[in-house]
Structure formats: C-alpha cells, structure tokens
Amino acid sequence: MEINDLTPAERRVWEAFPRGDGVDFREHPEDSSVDGAGWGPGRTLRAEVLRALLLGAAPAVEGRVAGLKIKGARIVGKLDLRYAVVDHPIRMRDCWFERTPLLYGAQLKALVLGYSTLPGLTAATLRVDVVLRLSCCRISGPVRLQGAKISGGLFLQGAVVGPVTGEEADEPPLQLNHVEIGTDIIANDLTVHGQLRLNGAVVGGQINLENAQLLAPDGTALQAETLTVGTNLHAARARTQGRLNLTGSRIPGRLNLAHAVLDNPGGIALRASSCTVGEMWLPACEDVRGTVNLRRSQFDLLNMRPGTWRDPLRLDGLTYRALGPHLPAQERLAALETGEPGYLPYPYEQLAAAYRTAGDEEAARTVMLAKLRRHRRTLPRHARLWGLLQDATVGYGFRPLRAAGWLTALLLTGAIAFALQPPRPLKQGEAPDFNAVFYTIDLMLPIIGFGQEQAFAPSGWHQWLSYLLIVTGWILATTTAAGVSRSLRRQ
Structure with a gap:
C-alpha cells in the first residue's frame, strides 16, 4: 500500500x-x-x-x-x-x-x-x-x-x-x-x-x-x-x-x-x-x-x-x-x-x-x-414404636438424664405409696425391716437385689403398682443400655 x-x-x-x-x-x-x-x-x-x-x-x-x-x-x-x-x-x-x-x-x-x-x-x-x-x-x-x-x-x-x-x-x-x-x-x-x-x-x-x-x-x-x-x-x-x-x-x-x-x-x-x-x-x-x-x-x-x-x-x-x-x-x-x-x-x-x-x-x-x-420415619411400624420409646426415655442415648428423671419419678411414686401402706411380710418374724425406698429399687432394677422384694408381698392396688414398676424398670434398663451403647459406638 x-x-x-x-x-x-x-x-x-x-x-x-x-x-x-x-x-x-x-x-x-x-x-x-x-x-x-x-x-x-x-x-x-x-x-x-x-x-x-x-x-x-x-x-x-x-x-x-x-x-x-x-x-x-x-x-x-x-x-x-x-x-x-x-x-x-x-x-x-x-x-x-x-x-x-x-x-x-x-x-x-x-x-x-x-x-x-x-x-x-x-x-x-x-x-x-x-x-x-x-x-x-x-x-x-x-x-x-x-x-x-x-x-x-x-x-x-x-x-x-x-x-x-x-x-x-x-x-x-x-x-x-x-x-x-x-x-x-x-x-x-x-x-x-x-x-x-x-x-x-x-x-x-x-x-x-x-x-x-x-x-x-x-x-x-x-x-x-x-x-x-x-x-x-x-x-x-x-x-x-x-x-x-x-x-x-x-x-x-x-x-x-x-x-x-x-x-x-x-x-x-x-x-x-x-x-x-x-x-x-x-x-x-x-x-x-x-x-x-x-x-x-x-x-x-x-x-x-x-x-x-x-x-x-x-x-x-x-x-x-x-x-x-x-x-x-x-x-x-x-x-x-x-x-x-x-x-x-x-x-x-x-x-x-x-x-x-x-x-x-x-x-x-x-x-x-x-x-x-x-x-x-423410614422404619416399619414396630421399629418406629421401639424408636419412640428410646427417644422418650433416653433420647437414643444422647439424653441420658431423661432416664434418671423417669427413674426418680417412679422411685418417689413407689416409695411414697409403699411407705403409706407397707406390704405384708411373706414369713412373719423372718423378714428384714421394711424400707419403702429400697423395696421400690428392688422392683424397678432387676440387676440389683436388697432382699426386700422376696420378703414382702403387696396386695390390692399396690400389687398393680409393683407390676408397673417392674415393667417400666425393665423397659428403662433395656432402652438405656441400647441408647448408651449406640452413643458409645459412635464416639
């Protein structure tokens, strides 16, 4: 150009x-x-x-x-x-x-x-x-x-x-x-x-x-x-x-x-x-x-x-x-x-x-x-019920104080009820002195024995109360063990 x-x-x-x-x-x-x-x-x-x-x-x-x-x-x-x-x-x-x-x-x-x-x-x-x-x-x-x-x-x-x-x-x-x-x-x-x-x-x-x-x-x-x-x-x-x-x-x-x-x-x-x-x-x-x-x-x-x-x-x-x-x-x-x-x-x-x-x-x-x-929420109905129970009692092991709260409430209920109306001894003259607190503990915790449960027999509505304490004690013990062991495994 x-x-x-x-x-x-x-x-x-x-x-x-x-x-x-x-x-x-x-x-x-x-x-x-x-x-x-x-x-x-x-x-x-x-x-x-x-x-x-x-x-x-x-x-x-x-x-x-x-x-x-x-x-x-x-x-x-x-x-x-x-x-x-x-x-x-x-x-x-x-x-x-x-x-x-x-x-x-x-x-x-x-x-x-x-x-x-x-x-x-x-x-x-x-x-x-x-x-x-x-x-x-x-x-x-x-x-x-x-x-x-x-x-x-x-x-x-x-x-x-x-x-x-x-x-x-x-x-x-x-x-x-x-x-x-x-x-x-x-x-x-x-x-x-x-x-x-x-x-x-x-x-x-x-x-x-x-x-x-x-x-x-x-x-x-x-x-x-x-x-x-x-x-x-x-x-x-x-x-x-x-x-x-x-x-x-x-x-x-x-x-x-x-x-x-x-x-x-x-x-x-x-x-x-x-x-x-x-x-x-x-x-x-x-x-x-x-x-x-x-x-x-x-x-x-x-x-x-x-x-x-x-x-x-x-x-x-x-x-x-x-x-x-x-x-x-x-x-x-x-x-x-x-x-x-x-x-x-x-x-x-x-x-x-x-x-x-x-x-x-x-x-x-x-x-x-x-x-x-x-x-x-993804489990079958029976598994959901068991999960609800673990949640309500111990929060699947992440809320262990809940079990202590339930046990304390049941212990107070049983101790007061049995103190007001002690159960009769099974063998007169051979039974130890009755203690409402330890008798309730004997009913609730199957792995602990203070000799109270075998020595006394409740009657009337106290008998139904004892059945309730035994069942709830087993449930609390089982769910607590399951929840705590699950928590320990994760950690």
Missing part, C-alpha cells in the same frame, strides 16, 4: 505508528463509541490500512517502539489478522468497528480495545504476550476467545456483551472456555446477556465478577465446569438469571457469593457439586430462588447462614471442616430436614462433626438425635 493512497486520517495514523505516538480523533473527551456509525471521513480508517501497518508496511524509526495507538476512530471493513504474528502493541480505545475483527490463531503483544463498540470478536486460540483489555466495551455479537492464551490478564470490567441476534443467536455471547490466563480475569460490573462460558479455563490468579450481571433466564448464566483458579473467585453482589454451574471447579482460596442474587425459580440456581474450594462464602444470599446443589464438594470453610433459602439445599456427600457463623444446632437442622429427599445420614454426620470441631458437643448430640428421628 502506498502512502499516496491514504486519506488524511489514515496518513496521521501511518506517520504516528513507527514512533508509537497516539492519534486522538475525538472531538470531545466525552465522545462515546456507541455513536461511531455517524462519524465522518475525518474519523474513518480502513481496516486494511491498519492491517498493513501491523504487518510491517511502515518503516521503523530507530530508537522508538512502534505501535498502533488510536482513540475515537471509525473502523470500516474487516480487520483480518488471522494467524498473523504482530510484534507491536495494539491500542484502539473508544473506537467503533463496522465488522467483527478476526484474530483467530494470531500472536499479539498486547490488545487494548477499551470503551469500543464492536459487532463481535473472533479470537479463538489467540496468543497475547501481555494483556487483553475489553473494559467497558459494547459488543453486540459473540466474543469467541476459546482456547486463548494470555500471559497477563484479561480485563472485562464494565463491558456489555450481547444480546446476540440473527444467525449467531444460538451462540453463547462470551466464550472463554479452555482459556489460559497467566494472572487475573477482572470482570467486575460486567453484563452478559446470555451465557458466560468458562469450561476448563485455567486462571493463574483470581476471577473478579463482583457486581456482574449474567442474564440467561431459563438457561445457564455461567457455565464453568472444571474451572481452575489460582486464588479466589469473587462474585459478591453479582446478579444471575439462570443457572450458575461450577461443577468440578478447583478454587483454593475463596468462592465469595456474599449478597449475590441467584435467580432461577423452578430450577438449579447454583450447582457447585464435586468442587474443591478453600472457603465457600454464601452469607446474606436472601434472594436465592432455585435449588442450591453442593453435593460431593469439599470445603475447608462453609460460611452460610440458614433460613435464607426458598428452595432445598442438596448436601449429600458435602464435606467441610468448619462451618460459620456458629449458630445453635436447631437453626441448622431446618436446612437438612427440607433438603435432600428421603433419609440420607451423611449431611447429619457432617454437621455433627463440624460442631465437634468447634468444641460444641451439645450441638453435635442434638444433630445426631435429629438424624435418628429422621431415620425413624
């Missing part, structure tokens, strides 16, 4: 490129690229001219670093850099693109398109040595970055992607599956009208989705299966419509969904099953509409306040070492009672283990008692 073929606007860029100087076509600093379709020839650049520059058409200037640095331009035609190796940084801020840039398989130093308006971006398997910036861009078509490798960071904060229409309407608007990011993905305040796809992505640092809006009603807003993050995934105050899918992800730091709005009524709002996460933060998520599935995941810390979920929690196989905030067991049990269908013992055992780790043995016993009561 000859310099004589250039328009005045293109000549400015051609001359500035070898020196790395910037060219600002904006008439006012507040100019928005959204209005770029109406910009005139003085702000219009042909994509073929930019391609020629980036591929070495302009002579180098010794001692200067060449680079494309443009603000406020209207780019017409197709910027086709497929498979190109570009050794110069590309900075095109506040620009309006007539057609989707094609960067498939390209190798770039740096690409900055901040505050620009594009009909899409095709850059699968792109290689970037430094950074890719799409901050505050307005992109109406799909962004195809699958398989891209970026040594630095990917910046999407404030960007708006989609909704995608026309022939590309079935594509996810933001495709980051299998990307490799050397440092961070910064995407706070990002808005995606459709699915953000991150399947198999590897991010060396953090992912920041704070205040982001992922809007895919009746679909999947975030598809991030087997995502690997180096540190944290922050999505505090994020808003999602549709399913949030993090199945199989690895996040060694914190997965923070504090104050997030997860909205997928009638479906799964959050699926984080089979994940390995350092700290899972779900506090104050009062607007979760949909099922939360945490099955088979492993967390060091699960920070989740109960009572804020409208739909069930799926917790079978979930393992966590610590649970926060520390609350009474009764407040935690409601989520287990309304969560998994049927009887599943593991969530109860895991909750009890977390309380034991925190040193709250009383809460752990309460959880295990609730587990046995839940199990009782």
Whole structure:
C-alpha cells in the first residue's frame, strides 16, 4: 500500500505508528463509541490500512517502539489478522468497528480495545504476550476467545456483551472456555446477556465478577465446569438469571457469593457439586430462588447462614471442616430436614462433626438425635414404636438424664405409696425391716437385689403398682443400655 493512497486520517495514523505516538480523533473527551456509525471521513480508517501497518508496511524509526495507538476512530471493513504474528502493541480505545475483527490463531503483544463498540470478536486460540483489555466495551455479537492464551490478564470490567441476534443467536455471547490466563480475569460490573462460558479455563490468579450481571433466564448464566483458579473467585453482589454451574471447579482460596442474587425459580440456581474450594462464602444470599446443589464438594470453610433459602439445599456427600457463623444446632437442622429427599445420614454426620470441631458437643448430640428421628420415619411400624420409646426415655442415648428423671419419678411414686401402706411380710418374724425406698429399687432394677422384694408381698392396688414398676424398670434398663451403647459406638 502506498502512502499516496491514504486519506488524511489514515496518513496521521501511518506517520504516528513507527514512533508509537497516539492519534486522538475525538472531538470531545466525552465522545462515546456507541455513536461511531455517524462519524465522518475525518474519523474513518480502513481496516486494511491498519492491517498493513501491523504487518510491517511502515518503516521503523530507530530508537522508538512502534505501535498502533488510536482513540475515537471509525473502523470500516474487516480487520483480518488471522494467524498473523504482530510484534507491536495494539491500542484502539473508544473506537467503533463496522465488522467483527478476526484474530483467530494470531500472536499479539498486547490488545487494548477499551470503551469500543464492536459487532463481535473472533479470537479463538489467540496468543497475547501481555494483556487483553475489553473494559467497558459494547459488543453486540459473540466474543469467541476459546482456547486463548494470555500471559497477563484479561480485563472485562464494565463491558456489555450481547444480546446476540440473527444467525449467531444460538451462540453463547462470551466464550472463554479452555482459556489460559497467566494472572487475573477482572470482570467486575460486567453484563452478559446470555451465557458466560468458562469450561476448563485455567486462571493463574483470581476471577473478579463482583457486581456482574449474567442474564440467561431459563438457561445457564455461567457455565464453568472444571474451572481452575489460582486464588479466589469473587462474585459478591453479582446478579444471575439462570443457572450458575461450577461443577468440578478447583478454587483454593475463596468462592465469595456474599449478597449475590441467584435467580432461577423452578430450577438449579447454583450447582457447585464435586468442587474443591478453600472457603465457600454464601452469607446474606436472601434472594436465592432455585435449588442450591453442593453435593460431593469439599470445603475447608462453609460460611452460610440458614433460613435464607426458598428452595432445598442438596448436601449429600458435602464435606467441610468448619462451618460459620456458629449458630445453635436447631437453626441448622431446618436446612437438612427440607433438603435432600428421603433419609440420607451423611449431611447429619457432617454437621455433627463440624460442631465437634468447634468444641460444641451439645450441638453435635442434638444433630445426631435429629438424624435418628429422621431415620425413624423410614422404619416399619414396630421399629418406629421401639424408636419412640428410646427417644422418650433416653433420647437414643444422647439424653441420658431423661432416664434418671423417669427413674426418680417412679422411685418417689413407689416409695411414697409403699411407705403409706407397707406390704405384708411373706414369713412373719423372718423378714428384714421394711424400707419403702429400697423395696421400690428392688422392683424397678432387676440387676440389683436388697432382699426386700422376696420378703414382702403387696396386695390390692399396690400389687398393680409393683407390676408397673417392674415393667417400666425393665423397659428403662433395656432402652438405656441400647441408647448408651449406640452413643458409645459412635464416639
């Protein structure tokens, strides 16, 4: 391409490129690229001219670093850099693109398109040595970055992607599956009208989705299966419509969904099953509409306040070492009672283990008692009756003082009744002195003998009282032994 073929606007860029100087076509600093379709020839650049520059058409200037640095331009035609190796940084801020840039398989130093308006971006398997910036861009078509490798960071904060229409309407608007990011993905305040796809992505640092809006009603807003993050995934105050899918992800730091709005009524709002996460933060998520599935995941810390979920929690196989905030067991049990269908013992055992780790043995016993009561509802009638008896008497061994209370009440009843009307001796002159208390103990506790029961014979209603004491004593002894032995085996 000859310099004589250039328009005045293109000549400015051609001359500035070898020196790395910037060219600002904006008439006012507040100019928005959204209005770029109406910009005139003085702000219009042909994509073929930019391609020629980036591929070495302009002579180098010794001692200067060449680079494309443009603000406020209207780019017409197709910027086709497929498979190109570009050794110069590309900075095109506040620009309006007539057609989707094609960067498939390209190798770039740096690409900055901040505050620009594009009909899409095709850059699968792109290689970037430094950074890719799409901050505050307005992109109406799909962004195809699958398989891209970026040594630095990917910046999407404030960007708006989609909704995608026309022939590309079935594509996810933001495709980051299998990307490799050397440092961070910064995407706070990002808005995606459709699915953000991150399947198999590897991010060396953090992912920041704070205040982001992922809007895919009746679909999947975030598809991030087997995502690997180096540190944290922050999505505090994020808003999602549709399913949030993090199945199989690895996040060694914190997965923070504090104050997030997860909205997928009638479906799964959050699926984080089979994940390995350092700290899972779900506090104050009062607007979760949909099922939360945490099955088979492993967390060091699960920070989740109960009572804020409208739909069930799926917790079978979930393992966590610590649970926060520390609350009474009764407040935690409601989520287990309304969560998994049927009887599943593991969530109860895991909750009890977390309380034991925190040193709250009383809460752990309460959880295990609730587990046995839940199990009782699945048993045959005769087994349920036996369970009810163990529960009422000794709380399945977790409430041993109940047996002492029953025994004390029966002992007082028997002692007072027999003291007021002592039974007759079986052999006059051979019986020991009558003692109402020890006589009652002899009746109630079959393994203890004070010689009172064999020496005296009650009559009338006292005889029926003695039968009652014998039967209840056997029942209390049997249920106490069964409950306490069960408790000891668990511990």
